[in-house]
Amino acid sequence: MEPxxxxxxxxxxxxxxFFHPAGNALPxxxxxxxxxxxQQAGEAADSAVVVLRSGGNRAFCAGASLTELAAIENEEKGESFFLGFANVINAMRLCPKFIIARTQGKAVGGGVGLLAAADYCLSTxxxxxxxxxxxxxxGPFVxxxxxxxxxxxxxxxxLTINATEFKTAIWAWQKGLYDDVLETTEELDEHVASIAQQLAAYDPQSMRRMKQVFWEGTDHWDDLLRQRASVSGSLVRSKFAQKALSEILSRMKSK
Incomplete structure (x- = not known):
């Protein structure tokens, strides 16, 4: 399928x-x-709540597209790429409606960032x-x-230091990333639908005000995340990064 x-x-x-055949990676x-x-979901007049999900039955999100990272030619293009993640996180932060993340599978790198930017997160x-x-x-700067x-x-x-280690969904729940962990995808979808329907019945204005309270102290994130994107954009052009990305892509091609 096409992305x-x-x-x-x-x-x-x-x-x-969203969907991408490479584990829902994000170019x-x-x-x-x-x-x-x-942003458009937040502005829609005929809705009160947003559900964020990825397609397929396996990974929720593999993070940044490694192919695209390896092809970055200079620091400016690197910053531009990482600004993509900054823009998604800021769109979620500024969305006037609660965002529920539906997480059916593994999340890596930027995928974890999307889950953290959601207001409520359910997983298997x-x-x-x-x-x-x-x-x-x-480094996960953005x-x-x-x-x-x-x-x-x-x-x-x-999480940052143990960069090769997956932490379980229960660990993520214990740390506060997930609000609940379900056994099956069917149970996950039922729970997501139930929470979304409950919120859809509430007063939009009270939810909008409550979301503003939850996100107090983040008004500087437009500038902060742009600065972080600049750091990542610079590092991705380093010899270490380009060598590491090349080796990973080579291993992927040989499988």
């Missing part, structure tokens, strides 16, 4: 779904579409998480503010 971002609305619930084009879709036991950025010479806001500095440091 996509699509949106549909039912019973005052807007669902934003720049999908990041741009995703940020726009979330298959939804392990990992911040692998240090292994390719970058998503770090969102992750730290959700699970705290200690857990964020643990």
């Amino acid at each position: 996509y971002v699509k949106t549909f609305t039912e019973d005052r619930v807007v669902t934003v779904e 720049a084009s999908l990041l741009d579409e995703l940020a726009q879709a979330i 036991h298959h939804a392990a998480i990992k911040l692998s950025e240090l292994t390719v010479g970058i 998503i770090e503010p969102a992750v730290r806001r959700k699970i705290g500095l200690a857990a964020t440091s643990h």
Whole structure:
């Protein structure tokens, strides 16, 4: 299947779904579409809540597209790429409606950032998480503010330093990233639908005000995440990063 971002609305619930055949990885084009879709979902007059999900039955999101990272030619283009993640996180932060993340499988790197930027997050036991950025010479600079806001500095440091290790969905739940962990995808979808329907029945203005309270202290994130994107854009052109990315892509091709 071709990559996509699509949106549909039912019973005052807007669902934003993204898909990429490479484990729902996010190239720049999908990041741009995703940020726009979330912004439009927040502005839609016929809805009260947003559900963020990915297509397929396996990974929720593999993070940044490694192919695209390896092809970055200079620091300016690197910054532009990482601004894509910054724009999605800021769109989620500024969306006046609660965002529920539906997490059916593993989340890596930027995928963890998306989950951390959601207001409510539900998963299955298959939804392990990992911040692998240090292994390719970058670091989770852009998503770090969102992750730290959700699970705290200690857990964020643990994920960042243990860059090759997946942490279980239960670990993520214990740290506050997930609000509940379900056994099956069917149970996950039932729970997501139930929470979304409950919220859709509430007063939009009170939810808008409450979301503003939850996100107090983040007004500087437009500038902060741009600065972080600049750091990542510089590091991705390092010899270490380019060598690491080349080796990973070679291994992937040989499988």
